[in-house]
Amino acid sequence: MSAIEYTARQRASLLSLARQGVCQAVAKGYIDLPDLASLEPYLQLPRASFVTLDSHDELRGCIGSLQAVRPLAHDVLHNACGAALHDYRFAPLQASEPVSISVSILSPLDEVIFSSEADLLHQLVPGRDGVLLQAGRNRATFLPVVWEGLTTPDIFLRALKRKAALAADYWSDQVRVWRYESESFAEDRERPACE
Template sequence: MTKNDDQAVDALPGDAGAVLVGIARRTLEEELGIERTGSPASTRDHEPAVTSDVEATTVGSGRPGRPAWLDRDGASFVTLTIGGALRGCIGSLTAYRPLREDVARNAHNAAFEDPRFPPLGADEYPGTAVEVSVLGAPEPVPARTEDELIAALRPGTDGVILREGHHRATFLPQVWEQLPDPHEFLQALRHKAGLRADRWAGSTTAERYTVTAYTDLAGEDMLAHDHKDS
């Protein structure tokens, strides 16, 4: 995958997972009115939560002591699960605002604005796992047919964006765990986009991207997953 310095998963430091998941969790806790105890200093010092009614800090005006990578534009998805079942997932496909703000706003939207679910309740929060995925820059996949696209994809590594007319949808690389068969993966993605699952149109375009994902399993140890080229 071609690296883009404006949206590169390789630029993340070793403590990125704790910081980014901390931002996501703090956003949810503030919205839910939950008092956080024992919050790591690194999370508190790097960034307060950015909720829906808080203006974003101007890029480059960063707080003293906050690492510069948090102020760089970045694209992220925040996924919430309870008992392994999806509870919300919202994200950005392109980097257009500071990563710290993107994570906070996507956390808020995943919990309270995902139209597939009711807003997250405070009683649900203790059992909620939070995963933050930081996306690399999407790159076009030249494919005239579904078979050509399947031949170019790397199951388990590539996130995929499909576009056809005004329809668009994406699956993160993590979805390969539930849909390991490429044909089923693309059929489900077409269905998500509101397209016929069994039909590939000549106007369909595809892009792929990689992610680094950080998962906090409801208070358990942080897990980091690289879905990218080794």
């Protein structure tokens, strides 16, 4: 994935689509999926995405896909609905709640081969790498944007392990890690979920 794959117009269209998904989810409890034939080609391609909602500069919901199993338009709509209604960390979003929406489009997962935790830490690139960590049935991911608050590989990995319900100092030969990049863009202000 290049640093900028989508044009300004395409980014605006994807944000509008995510906003539409959030509003439909809040108003109706579900989303209507558009006919693919009516969409531009880039929206028809299978891509993985995340939709993140922020309210008053705090996370309000984030749901995504790590693998491209649906057309981009449908994936964004599903994840917008999920972020609004089904993020287990939050109550369902209300129509009057102000949120800003961001969309991240992910590159394919690339497994990282490492010999130790120190080797893994050495390979992680702050600001670029999104990371998926799996240890047995425990699994968690951080998008590349998370590096803004967790600025070193050690801090980033310890927090990711905690997110996966593992001890921060947990390590095992069974740990598997994949990296990915993302192109992320966001609305410039908060607005009620449905206005």
